[in-house]
Amino acid sequence: MGDAQCGKIKEAIGLLAFEGEPVSWKRYGSGHINDTFRLICKTEEGEKHYIIQRINHEVFKNPVSLMKNIAGVTSFLRERIQAQGGDPARETLNIIKARDGKDYCQDSDGNYWRGYLFIERATTYDKVRNPEDFYQSGKAFGRFKRQLAEYPAGELAETIPDFHNTPVRLEAFKAAVKADAWGRAHLVQKEITFVLDREKEASIAMDMLKDGRLPLCVTHNDTKLNNIMIDDATGEALCIIDLDTIMPGLSIFDFGDSIRFGANTAEEDEPDVSKVSLSLPLFETYTKGYLEGCNGSLTPEEKKMLPMGAKLMTYECGVRFLTDFLQGDTYFHTSRDNHNLDRARTQFELVSDMEKKWEEMEAVVRRSEI
Missing domain, CATH: 3.30.200.20 (Phosphorylase Kinase; domain 1)
Structure with a gap:
């Protein structure tokens, strides 16, 4: 220092x-x-x-x-x-x-x-040590949602405007493809097609918010395990920390970002996409904890849309990584060649696996309901 x-x-x-x-x-x-x-x-x-x-x-x-x-x-x-x-x-x-x-x-x-x-007498962990950690994570963020259910979310400032506005992220991606400032677009035609093939789904959550079918609520927007203090004595989730990205948003996005990060069988930047899949047991573990923590504070539409929240957050993150790759890796820190491209491909492979397991994901939410 x-x-x-x-x-x-x-x-x-x-x-x-x-x-x-x-x-x-x-x-x-x-x-x-x-x-x-x-x-x-x-x-x-x-x-x-x-x-x-x-x-x-x-x-x-x-x-x-x-x-x-x-x-x-x-x-x-x-x-x-x-x-x-x-x-x-x-x-x-x-x-x-x-x-x-x-x-x-x-x-x-x-x-x-x-x-x-x-x-x-509490600790944060960067990685899930066991399924109980992931369950406690879900329970903690669900409880956080329930405790703040009556808070006037509209009074909160947007610390990062349009942070989880998927249509806005998609427009930035299209602009990056069109500009092709680094001449990389020809290397990722398959990934560009993947993104554009799912364009219609990109706006579904924001459209539901606009129509009043999904409520605006207080969201954390960085729902990783390492933002939870775990009690050293009991092993139970104690406190949510890192509140810098507290903003008005959608509960399904907080849920979805946890699944994107925690229920992936591979690391976020795994170059070998054959290792990437959605762990249904971990998805069920987190969903059970989250709904238990929410304890009835979600609307029926919010519950129904939880799988879509997971898919949209994974898709959006992949779009952001690919956008940054096309723009010369200026936003996300990279430590190797094609690092952002590896990250994007991992997200898109996870989206593909979610699509294959869609009915099972929906069944998990139904049987986990409280």
Whole structure:
């Protein structure tokens, strides 16, 4: 850690109302967007642990609106958790306010910082260790959806506009194909055809939202296992973290992104697509947990559309990877030649396997209903 960065952390620590005397801090977690540190402060009662983060305002263009979203949602969650006899200090994020009363501070270089109470005796995992982890993941995100069912989603700012607007992503893809700025389109004609053959389905969810058949709700938009704190003692999902992409959206997208990532038998960037398939047992495990967590808060149409949510999120992600490949790999980090192309092909192979298993996916949802 350089002297300049160290100085900025010290400045931010002084601007946020942490309890006690700062003793030490070190990098924490595996996130790649924000700079995250675990802070230890000494008080008369002993040590207090916190998280301090520099918000990446190159990715999140409006940190003030982002923090307003998080403050509103976590305040709402604390009330619900307390009413249900839970522990709001461990079951939701708790913002440490700045000394001027705001939910964030700015250092002298204009960087945005925030603080959270550290959640003790809990761990995040980057990979599913066993089916129980995936079940707990589904249960946690389902409970998150239920707890926020009455939150006015329309009041939330879009931290990344059109993040899961599949038709908009498709138009960007078509523009990239037409421009062919890197001369790569001739290499991926099969993949381009795959995308365009499914164009009619791309707008189905947004059309249903427009028609009022799917409700707008609070969505997390990054529903991976590593955004859940698992209680070290019980092994149960405890708290949803990383709320930067909290936005108004569709529940089927949060469900679908979990399936895309967690029920694939291969890694997201597996070059050998013969290894790619949808694990129906894992799909069922997550669906059971998700519906149990939702506990009746989904509409019949939302339940019915869960498989389509999985397919659309996988399709959309593949479209984004292929778009980036056509545009010269400028958005997603790549570590080898054709990395984004491998990612796109993996997503499209998973979509194809979902199509083969469609009736089985629908049957899983029916028998998992609560």
